[in-house]
Amino acid sequence: MKRHKTSLADFRPRIERIERRLFLKQSLSLGALTMLSGCTLKDDDAVDRLLFAMSRFNDAAQAALFNPTKLAPIYAEADLTTPFPFNAYYDEAFAPVIDGDAYRLQLSGLIERKRPWPLRELRALPQVSQITRLVCVEGWSAIGKWGGVPFRIFLERIGADTSARYVGFRCADNYSTSIDMPSALHPQTLLALDFPGRPGETKYGFPVKVRIPTKLGFKNPKFVTEIFVTNDNPGGYWEDKGYNWFSGS
Ligand SMILES: Nc1nc2c(c(=O)[nH]1)N[C@H]1C(S)=C(S)[C@@H](COP(=O)(O)O)O[C@H]1N2
Numbered sequence: 001m002k003r004h005k006t007s008l009a010d011f012r013p014r015i016e017r018i019e020r021r022l023f024l025k026q027s028l029s030l031g032a033l034t035m036l037s038g039c040t041l042k043d044d045d046a047v048d049r050l051l052f053a054m055s056r057f058n059d060a061a062q063a064a065l066f067n068p069t070k071l072a073p074i075y076a077e078a079d080l081t082t083p084f085p086f087n088a089y090y091d092e093a094f095a096p097v098i099d100g101d102a103y104r105l106q107l108s109g110l111i112e113r114k115r116p117w118p119l120r121e122l123r124a125l126p127q128v129s130q131i132t133r134l135v136c137v138e139g140w141s142a143i144g145k146w147g148g149v150p151f152r153i154f155l156e157r158i159g160a161d162t163s164a165r166y167v168g169f170r171c172a173d174n175y176s177t178s179i180d181m182p183s184a185l186h187p188q189t190l191l192a193l194d195f196p197g198r199p200g201e202t203k204y205g206f207p208v209k210v211r212i213p214t215k216l217g218f219k220n221p222k223f224v225t226e227i228f229v230t231n232d233n234p235g236g237y238w239e240d241k242g243y244n245w246f247s248g249s
């Protein structure tokens with residue numbers, strides 16, 4: 001029996017196969033990924049046990065419709081991961097650095113008031129902060145603190161059509177992603193303006209990241225330049241390459 005350290009990535013093809021077979025369009029659950037990223041898989045049996053547990057988890061998730069009141073776990077300051085890991089589809093050195101004074105958040109689609117928002121006006125909206133876990137499909141997770149405006153408050157303020165199906169995001173690095181409206185309105189979804197890391201560090205998404213603790217990392221856009229509301233699924237950078245679109249709990 002093989003006894004070597006492996007990561008989630010090593011089992012990706014197999015997980016994808018099983019995922020297709022068992023869950024069809026249902027997501028690989030965030031809970032299961034948290035488990036996976038928090039432990040070392042030592043052998044094939046361990047993987048089988050995990051995949052079996054995951055399939056049960058997903059069956060339960062499938063039995064219930066998305067519950068917009070279900071909360072992601074909250075952590076303490078003592079749990080913060082430092083340094084916080086950086087991730088993007090490119091190397092850290094190429095992360096965009098945005099001029100906060102010149103920045104305007106653009107709005108489009110099914111939104112009544114589309115005037116662009118300067119950073120200082122976003123800062124003038126009600127602010128909250130929360131410590132949650134970011135879970136990346138690549139097999140790691142990290143606990144960080146994000147502060148900002150509850151996204152629901154922002155959507156209401158701009159007159160977004162909250163009966164529409166999707167909210168899409170465009171980013172300064174040409175990244176994009178999109179989420180379902182119930183997740184956009186989830187009480188823990190934040191238009192984040194404060195990030196993990198040292199003061200002044202910009203690579204975690206300055207000036208705006210949409211932080212959705214009920215979704216996998218790749219559904220949490222950094223360096224957001226435009227938000228739009230639509231009834232046509234906008235897909236996204238990874239979504240268009242085949243990643244599960246919902247990817248949340
Ligand atoms: N604009 C942008 N946002 C992005 C990405 C990216 O490449 N560009 N990568 C995503 C992925 S895969 C992850 S895991 C998280 C990583 O966020 P962090 O750098 O704050 O850890 O950002 C997400 N948001």
Ligand SMILES: [Mo]
Pocket residue numbers: 087135136137138217218
């Ligand atoms: Mo990720």
